[in-house]
Amino acid sequence: MPPPVSTVSDVPDLLDPRVRLHVVTGKGGTGKTTVAGALALALARRGRRVLLCEVEGRQGLARLFDRDPLGFEPTSLVPVPGGALLGSAIDAKAALLEYLEVFYRLGRAGRALERIGAVDFATTIAPGLRDVLLTGKVYDAVRTRQGSRRGNTPYLYDHVVLDAPPTGRIGNFLNVNAVGAGLAKVGPIHSQAESVMTVLRSASTAVHVVTLLEDMPVQETADAVAELRALGLPLGHLVVNQLRPPLLDPDHLRLVTDGGWDVDGLASDLERFGVAGPDPAARAAGLLRQTREHAVRVGREAELRAEVAELGLPVVELPQLQGGRSGLDDGGVHELAEELG
Amino acid sequence: MSPRKARAGARAVPVAGPRLDVDALLDEKSLRVVVCCGSGGVGKTTVAAALALRAAERGRRTVVLTIDPARRLAQSLGLTELDNTPRPVQGVRATGEGFLDAMMLDMKRTFDEVVEAHATPEKAAQMLANPFYQALSSSFAGTQEYMAMEKLGQLRGVVDTDGRPRWDLIVVDTPPSRSALDFLDAPERLGSFLDGRLIRLLLAPAKAGGRAYVRVLSTIAGGVTGVMNRVLGAQVLTDVQTFVAAFDTMFGGFRERAQATYALLASEGTSFVVVAAPEPDAVREAGFFVERLQAEGMPLAGVVVNRATVSTEQALDCETAMAAAKAAAVDDDAHDGTSEVLWVHARRVRRLEAERQVAARLTRLNPPVPTVVAPARPLDVTDLDSLRAVGEDLATGPVVSPRASAP
Numbered sequence: 001m002p003p004p005v006s007t008v009s010d011v012p013d014l015l016d017p018r019v020r021l022h023v024v025t026g027k028g029g030t031g032k033t034t035v036a037g038a039l040a041l042a043l044a045r046r047g048r049r050v051l052l053c054e055v056e057g058r059q060g061l062a063r064l065f066d067r068d069p070l071g072f073e074p075t076s077l078v079p080v081p082g083g084a085l086l087g088s089a090i091d092a093k094a095a096l097l098e099y100l101e102v103f104y105r106l107g108r109a110g111r112a113l114e115r116i117g118a119v120d121f122a123t124t125i126a127p128g129l130r131d132v133l134l135t136g137k138v139y140d141a142v143r144t145r146q147g148s149r150r151g152n153t154p155y156l157y158d159h160v161v162l163d164a165p166p167t168g169r170i171g172n173f174l175n176v177n178a179v180g181a182g183l184a185k186v187g188p189i190h191s192q193a194e195s196v197m198t199v200l201r202s203a204s205t206a207v208h209v210v211t212l213l214e215d216m217p218v219q220e221t222a223d224a225v226a227e228l229r230a231l232g233l234p235l236g237h238l239v240v241n242q243l244r245p246p247l248l249d250p251d252h253l254r255l256v257t258d259g260g261w262d263v264d265g266l267a268s269d270l271e272r273f274g275v276a277g278p279d280p281a282a283r284a285a286g287l288l289r290q291t292r293e294h295a296v297r298v299g300r301e302a303e304l305r306a307e308v309a310e311l312g313l314p315v316v317e318l319p320q321l322q323g324g325r326s327g328l329d330d331g332g333v334h335e336l337a338e339e340l341g
Numbered sequence: 342m343s344p345r346k347a348r349a350g351a352r353a354v355p356v357a358g359p360r361l362d363v364d365a366l367l368d369e370k371s372l373r374v375v376v377c378c379g380s381g382g383v384g385k386t387t388v389a390a391a392l393a394l395r396a397a398e399r400g401r402r403t404v405v406l407t408i409d410p411a412r413r414l415a416q417s418l419g420l421t422e423l424d425n426t427p428r429p430v431q432g433v434r435a436t437g438e439g440f441l442d443a444m445m446l447d448m449k450r451t452f453d454e455v456v457e458a459h460a461t462p463e464k465a466a467q468m469l470a471n472p473f474y475q476a477l478s479s480s481f482a483g484t485q486e487y488m489a490m491e492k493l494g495q496l497r498g499v500v501d502t503d504g505r506p507r508w509d510l511i512v513v514d515t516p517p518s519r520s521a522l523d524f525l526d527a528p529e530r531l532g533s534f535l536d537g538r539l540i541r542l543l544l545a546p547a548k549a550g551g552r553a554y555v556r557v558l559s560t561i562a563g564g565v566t567g568v569m570n571r572v573l574g575a576q577v578l579t580d581v582q583t584f585v586a587a588f589d590t591m592f593g594g595f596r597e598r599a600q601a602t603y604a605l606l607a608s609e610g611t612s613f614v615v616v617a618a619p620e621p622d623a624v625r626e627a628g629f630f631v632e633r634l635q636a637e638g639m640p641l642a643g644v645v646v647n648r649a650t651v652s653t654e655q656a657l658d659c660e661t662a663m664a665a666a667k668a669a670a671v672d673d674d675a676h677d678g679t680s681e682v683l684w685v686h687a688r689r690v691r692r693l694e695a696e697r698q699v700a701a702r703l704t705r706l707n708p709p710v711p712t713v714v715a716p717a718r719p720l721d722v723t724d725l726d727s728l729r730a731v732g733e734d735l736a737t738g739p740v741v742s743p744r745a746s747a748p
Contacts, residue, residue, distance in 0.1 A: 029382025029618070166381070168409075215721040216382075216411050247684045255678070265676040272675070273665040275657055275683070286654040287682050294685045296719040 025170040026210030033060040038336035040161040044083035048158040095133040131176035167224040206236025213301040242320040358709030360740040361643030367396040379616035380626040389514040395732035400437030401510040413723035418443040451488040452478035473584040485516040490602040612642040619696035643711030650693040651716040662687035704743040712741040
């Protein structure tokens with residue numbers, strides 16, 4: 001059997017109880033939604049009350065947990081004994097209407113604004129407002145307490161996990177409240193912006209970047225880490241996702257790369273075990289070609305792994321699950337949550 | 342199954358559709374524009390560049406417009422600076438009149454150029470300094486899509502001194518949107534916002550001429566702007582109003598431009614190539630996109646299933662290979678490493694089979710869509726030789742098949 005993939009046991013603090021807001025980003029296709037879901041589930045299994053949010057209108061969480069589309073109101077994603085995992089699809093429009101309601105008691109007038117396109121306008125095209133609204137809602141979820149809004153009752157959610165925009169947008173997204181130009185300079189949204197940045201920059205927030213051991217994702221991870229550092233945002237872990245177990249020992253990797261493999265010996269073994277097909281030499285050559293490609297890939301992955309390590313952040317490695325690169329079903333999330341502890 | 346029944350909906354029994362014949366597509370003289378689209382991370386840029394290189398080497402005068410290439414691929418195309426101008430690619434084995442130019446889209450600069458081309462220097466300077474314009478031109482989610490189309494229109498208009506269009510084939514990569522459909526929707530969305538009812542209301546106070554209904558409109562608009570001022574701060578709307586007023590006089594409507602873009606995409610001479618990876622989300626997106634293109638009568642060439650796992654030895658199935666690997670591992674007479682070679686194969690065909698099932702969704706589309714499968718490469722495509730190899734794979738790859746079959 002191939003040796004097992006190394007897992008996260010050596011880096012326990014991804015689930016650090018003091019981190020209340022986990023922001024999970026990554027290049028598209030790296031599985032950031034799955035990782036966010038697994039992280040939230042792992043926290044809930046430790047007996048915590050966890051809110052998992054998405055902000056891009058993709059309904060990725062609904063697909064991940066194989067359930068009906070999520071709304072703005074948090075709803076239970078999956079029963080977790082002793083803990084709770086709720087999900088919310090944060091929507092800029094709903095958030096704006098909620099603001100109008102809370103600050104101006106604009107129930108009907110708010111809907112009138114929606115009809116003439118003002119809400120669409122404000123949430124889609126007004127620069128940055130959309131991200132202000134989305135981060136504002138996340139901030140609300142982090143600081144909301146049980147029962148009344150005041151007093152020292154426990155927080156409503158022990159942890160909020162955000163399936164955040166991809167690496168290319170994460171800096172702008174998280175920093176939107178710090179950017180003054182072109183944005184709301186007065187009003188309730190402005191006054192909240194500062195509090196949001198305080199939370200986002202605090203030690204109770206961690207921004208995790210998910211990557212694969214492939215060129216583009218690693219490059220984008222490095223770019224995102226540099227950008228987030230420059231913005232003073234608290235970086236958490238780098239999550240190397242979909243790691244495949246090495247199938248060859250190092251000597252054999254070298255041997256197959258150098259072309260020194262005994263192809264006749266392999267062909268006779270294939271015959272011996274009844275898998276040689278009609279042309280044993282051709283089959284052996286074909287299998288060796290595949291093994292060489294595997295070795296090339298393993299070599300590149302080792303280089304990329306070193307590049308990830310050089311970024312100076314704690315690294316968590318997650319194994320590739322059976323059944324493809326992404327779009328893992330419910331079982332996949334549970335399996336990865338196990339991996340995370 | 343009768344043909345009539347087949348047209349009634351999704352096909353009950355999936356069968357392999359036609360093969361996407363890339364060379365026939367690229368050799369078609371009436372084809373002027375190829376748009377590569379698909380969800381993020383499927384290798385769209387690589388496919389666009391590989392198609393463009395192959396077209397050039399088959400004698401087409403080609404330019405490829407890339408949006409966000411990986412650095413090393415960009416370097417191999419000579420795209421070391423983002424200057425929004427097509428540059429010749431070195432090392433192309435062109436035939437006939439063929440050559441390849443490449444450029445990387447600078448979204449903000451393209452927008453700036455549009456402004457500069459349509460306004461007096463004074464007015465352009467004012468516009469470029471407007472904070473709303475700056476935000477819109479650099480960060481609005483639809484701007485990149487819109488500017489890609491703007492640039493496409495510009496490239497189509499470039500003629501040489503002999504009056505001939507400089508390029509007879511333009512290959513366009515599309516922005517890394519969260520959804521492939523954004524690409525079709527964004528220009529229209531941007532256009533309708535800038536030309537819509539709300540904007541008219543916002544502009545109404547400035548244009549009020551005293552007539553009664555205008556006064557009513559102004560009052561409503563005053564109410565709207567009042568609320569939005571309170572929520573957003575007054576400066577934002579002032580900036581927007583200034584911006585929209587300037588824009589309006591400059592172009593006579595954003596929407597018409599968006600519609601012109603749309604017409605160009607729908608015209609003969611354009612063909613869409615949808616790129617997917619053999620993963621559930623990417624294939625689902627590709628399916629939506631194909632249906633959308635078909636519904637809108639857009640010219641669809643077919644779907645590329647990119648970076649697929651392939652094996653010349655797939656006749657040896659996963660279960661048998663694993664059993665043999667286990668037997669070899671405990672057999673003292675077996676050669677060292679035989680078991681590992683069989684494990685590598687077993688994992689590969691297991692993956693191949695899973696991917697085939699995912700991609701088979703494409704064979705259930707009705708009408709059938711042409712497909713081609715391009716194999717995954719052990720290393721990323723970072724030079725012209727491997728780009729050429731991808732082009733060869735695209736031209737010779739198999740069709741997506743609903744069932745396992747010999748290669």
